[in-house]
Amino acid sequence: MEKIYPVCVIGGGAAGTMAVIRAVLNNDETLFFPGTAKHKKKSRAFWVSKVENMPAHLDFKKGIEEPNKLSLEWLNQSDFKEKLHWKKNQGVEKISKNSEGVFEITATDGQVYLSQYVVLCTGVMDVQPLINNSIQPILPYANVQLADYCLRCDGHHVLHKKVGVIGHDSSAMWVAIMLRERYDTQCMVVFTNGKNAQFDEETTKLQKLYGIQVIEEAITGIEGNAKLNSLTHLKLETENYIEVEYIFISLGMIVYNELAKSLGAELDSRGFVVTDNKGKTSIAGLYVAGDLRANAKKQIYTAWDHAVDSCDDINVLLRREKRLKLLGQ
């Protein structure tokens, strides 16, 4: 008989690491796939540097990866180490359900594992702006957080600054409006970067009220020196230079929902996985935690809370199953 693990956690970012900690400390044997280097590089966890909006994170240069590593290393040496089956640098290639309702999980090295419950935490990634058909020009500025993506995480960086938002729809205009209202920005420009502006009536009204400039020309360069923490201008195709000290990017998200999709889980119109408040999806035994879950704040502490709720729910079901067996039912 092949071993059936009670719990399998897929993804090793904010949600996945918390799911592993909770499941293992609940004393449930847990199979853990944090992802390959390729998965990691494409995850938000990898791109997050300083985390300022949560206590006790200021000392970490990589605010998700470093604390996760510390906790997982501790868990792997704790009294619970036998319960942790940590498949380092392994991701999940394929997942399906067999005729017994057990998940069959194919790892990236081709090994197949069985699991009763799965907590899927594969996350999302922010869409990067193309400048001269490449995402490379933005990356040095994103690395030093002169270009940011998340209002709740990093919106405070723009206090009194000259700010450019890159995006072309009403969501991008809302980002500009909120930053303008909250942080008294010196000036605010929305760059649609060659796309047609698609702002609704409400945002257009507020854009006019706050004097938010809209530029539809393509961006052809970023002027500044990321190494010296300086951003000065965005260059346009007409060779004009627009003064900005800080960029916010609002182009939507790539949702890593392939595994959920392959199981037939219900998704919302943007591709996020629909769940109840414990993270249960439309597929029995499949839970989703973190940014992949629909209708949730995309934050570290939200990912943690999701993970705890899902693993505790699984533990309730596992204990009930054992209890009923003991009672002979």
Ligand SMILES: Cc1cc2nc3c(=O)[nH]c(=O)nc-3n(C[C@H](O)[C@H](O)[C@H](O)COP(=O)(O)OP(=O)(O)OC[C@H]3O[C@@H](n4cnc5c(N)ncnc54)[C@H](O)[C@@H]3O)c2cc1C
């Ligand atoms: C620039 C930036 C700054 C941010 N700053 C903050 C902040 O200051 N505070 C805050 O609260 N939030 C912040 N966030 C949001 C935060 O990063 C996310 O909410 C959080 O990372 C979500 O956790 P997650 O586990 O859902 O996804 P992630 O942390 O992105 O983790 C996804 C994991 O899935 C793995 N994976 C993917 N595919 C597979 C596969 N097939 N098999 C196995 N593993 C796989 C990856 O390796 C990765 O480990 C920021 C986001 C960005 C982009």
